[in-house]
Amino acid sequence: MTAIQGFELRAGTTTLAPVRKECPVLSPEDVLIRVAGCGVCHTDLGFIHDGVRTRHPLPLILGHEISGHVEDAGSRHRNLVGKAVVVPAVLPCGECALCRGGHPTICAAQIMPGNDRDGGFATHVVLPGTFLCVVPGAGSDPDAPLGSAAGLTLRHLAVVADAVSTAYQAVERAGLARGSLAVVVGLGGVGTFAAQVAAERGAVVVGLDVDPRRRAEAAKMGVGLALDPREVSGKELRSRVAAFAHGAGAPATGWTILECSGTPAGQQTAFGLLVHGATLMVVGFTLETVAVRLSNLMAFDARALGNWGCAPELYSAILERVLAGKIDIVSHAALKPLSSITEALEQVRAHRADRRIVLVPGREEVP
Amino acid sequence: MTAIQGFELRAGTTTLAPVRKECPVLSPEDVLIRVAGCGVCHTDLGFIHDGVRTRHPLPLILGHEISGHVEDAGSRHRNLVGKAVVVPAVLPCGECALCRGGHPTICAAQIMPGNDRDGGFATHVVLPGTFLCVVPGAGSDPDAPLGSAAGLTLRHLAVVADAVSTAYQAVERAGLARGSLAVVVGLGGVGTFAAQVAAERGAVVVGLDVDPRRRAEAAKMGVGLALDPREVSGKELRSRVAAFAHGAGAPATGWTILECSGTPAGQQTAFGLLVHGATLMVVGFTLETVAVRLSNLMAFDARALGNWGCAPELYSAILERVLAGKIDIVSHAALKPLSSITEALEQVRAHRADRRIVLVPGREEVP
Numbered sequence: 001m002t003a004i005q006g007f008e009l010r011a012g013t014t015t016l017a018p019v020r021k022e023c024p025v026l027s028p029e030d031v032l033i034r035v036a037g038c039g040v041c042h043t044d045l046g047f048i049h050d051g052v053r054t055r056h057p058l059p060l061i062l063g064h065e066i067s068g069h070v071e072d073a074g075s076r077h078r079n080l081v082g083k084a085v086v087v088p089a090v091l092p093c094g095e096c097a098l099c100r101g102g103h104p105t106i107c108a109a110q111i112m113p114g115n116d117r118d119g120g121f122a123t124h125v126v127l128p129g130t131f132l133c134v135v136p137g138a139g140s141d142p143d144a145p146l147g148s149a150a151g152l153t154l155r156h157l158a159v160v161a162d163a164v165s166t167a168y169q170a171v172e173r174a175g176l177a178r179g180s181l182a183v184v185v186g187l188g189g190v191g192t193f194a195a196q197v198a199a200e201r202g203a204v205v206v207g208l209d210v211d212p213r214r215r216a217e218a219a220k221m222g223v224g225l226a227l228d229p230r231e232v233s234g235k236e237l238r239s240r241v242a243a244f245a246h247g248a249g250a251p252a253t254g255w256t257i258l259e260c261s262g263t264p265a266g267q268q269t270a271f272g273l274l275v276h277g278a279t280l281m282v283v284g285f286t287l288e289t290v291a292v293r294l295s296n297l298m299a300f301d302a303r304a305l306g307n308w309g310c311a312p313e314l315y316s317a318i319l320e321r322v323l324a325g326k327i328d329i330v331s332h333a334a335l336k337p338l339s340s341i342t343e344a345l346e347q348v349r350a351h352r353a354d355r356r357i358v359l360v361p362g363r364e365e366v367p
Numbered sequence: 368m369t370a371i372q373g374f375e376l377r378a379g380t381t382t383l384a385p386v387r388k389e390c391p392v393l394s395p396e397d398v399l400i401r402v403a404g405c406g407v408c409h410t411d412l413g414f415i416h417d418g419v420r421t422r423h424p425l426p427l428i429l430g431h432e433i434s435g436h437v438e439d440a441g442s443r444h445r446n447l448v449g450k451a452v453v454v455p456a457v458l459p460c461g462e463c464a465l466c467r468g469g470h471p472t473i474c475a476a477q478i479m480p481g482n483d484r485d486g487g488f489a490t491h492v493v494l495p496g497t498f499l500c501v502v503p504g505a506g507s508d509p510d511a512p513l514g515s516a517a518g519l520t521l522r523h524l525a526v527v528a529d530a531v532s533t534a535y536q537a538v539e540r541a542g543l544a545r546g547s548l549a550v551v552v553g554l555g556g557v558g559t560f561a562a563q564v565a566a567e568r569g570a571v572v573v574g575l576d577v578d579p580r581r582r583a584e585a586a587k588m589g590v591g592l593a594l595d596p597r598e599v600s601g602k603e604l605r606s607r608v609a610a611f612a613h614g615a616g617a618p619a620t621g622w623t624i625l626e627c628s629g630t631p632a633g634q635q636t637a638f639g640l641l642v643h644g645a646t647l648m649v650v651g652f653t654l655e656t657v658a659v660r661l662s663n664l665m666a667f668d669a670r671a672l673g674n675w676g677c678a679p680e681l682y683s684a685i686l687e688r689v690l691a692g693k694i695d696i697v698s699h700a701a702l703k704p705l706s707s708i709t710e711a712l713e714q715v716r717a718h719r720a721d722r723r724i725v726l727v728p729g730r731e732e733v734p
Contacts, residue, residue, distance in 0.1 A: 098620055103644045106620075106668045253465055253473075259661075267661050277470045282664040291656045294634050297649040297673030301473045304671045306664030
């Protein structure tokens, strides 16, 4: 029997505790994945510090941004054994009305690792096999180079499970057109990838971020104009963006605005950039309200679309782009030992992590 | 030469003044329409009282909700002569990026009668012929019965030009599914028709209105549950609506909320009804801002779509439903002589008109 070693959240605590469990007997639908990497997300901090409740009662091993190798499988998924996979952060049922109606990520019967079941801050994880995304061309070594992107390994692909894929679905759902203007508000964990995905689709990209380091990096993400929304705001921001769009040959209408900051200020800025026929993608989350002139959606024949995660069916297209080096993950991810999880969570919480942290299990991390 | 007699807005005044003009020589694209009826809309009051500027400089004959007969036509539209038509409130160019991208009503080259050119508060109006919607089965008498709806005439069809068609496009754009739940916020000029269109599509319909008279009429519009949002609000409203949906066999997700009140309170109520996979249609307009938790769009994988007017291509499907008596206009329209325009505008302004007023030109109304 495989032993699963990981870090679990226990009721009434704010530090994850090491735990060792025996792997359960696999059901026909489930597979056992040896974790190659698991990204740290603000959602995890919500569970630990902000009182957001996991759907499965505590204790629970957290972590939902997982890549790894299928080590064993129930009868329905024997074909997956030995395969390298990325685990979509939400594994839907695929059969209900929401799944069939284009909303698989809010499927009521979904399995989200680290929420509905033990997650990926562990050596292994047991999950349904149906929607796993097989990584083409990957061997059995999680540290072997992958695709044509320098330095890319299976461990980095953990970031595809949530951060990259959420950004990708947001751009896809917006129907971003080649040559049109995309404005990414917040060039952090998700925004970084939203900018890259938008640029890869041939959009003219503007990036807004209050952090000068991120603005300095923006050009590498395909951002043609990076501005500080605290310095340039309101009508002046609109004019600057419009002038840039004009200069780059992008239309003055039909802008796509990707709100990835998850802050009230960012949402206000994003809403203020609506033009005729615009699409505002609400990708970031904040519990706070914002005062907006909702009627502008009507006056501009515009729309605001929420985006929660990513449908499993999009993952192979995303992987293809990552493996081809069209979306850069390596510069935006930092691999750290799983044993450093407490420090890593604190770094993310304090906004001191300038890259997405991917926790990598070793032999030694769980005492 | 035909003389056009109508009522125009002059700079610095708030009463429309009678005017008589010679009909211009028709360009190849234009047609001359003898007006059968022209509906009074709050947009007209915006021009007269609220400082909203018409795109064509004043003086200008107002009115954009027009039905009538084509009396003469330029060379491209000779086939229209003698035909009864409904004039879409927005006549787009049909060729620009916005037109081709599904946004014809915000086409920059659009002609809106009573805004870009003299409108329908007149005996005649000259407009481009391309997107006029021919009324099937109509003869030359504007007072003759039409279709299978009792009392319906070409004059009533003026209301299709804006109020009915705006509601129709909103429902169409939402992709309202048979058996799903629609909530109409505000059962006034547009909401009345939104409820009927939703019911005709097989939705389970809830109507919210502060006016008891409208709630009393709601059942006739296909509304199964009518509530006063001042009496039932917040979580209680949500529960009541959910219980009604459940009882009627409609899903608890994917609701369509049609905000037709154009008030901050209505918008707040509408936003508060978002559920997983919901669609909020922003149909009414107010200049005021509202405080909303925009992130709910993300958390619910929901969307808010603005709707401005209606694409010309939808008008024939709308007319078909109206002529078949599936959408009742007659009970919701009041025909009045064009000569009573000043009184009619005041009635609408004071919210004393419980039906859509359609002004009907006679021989005597312009001195």
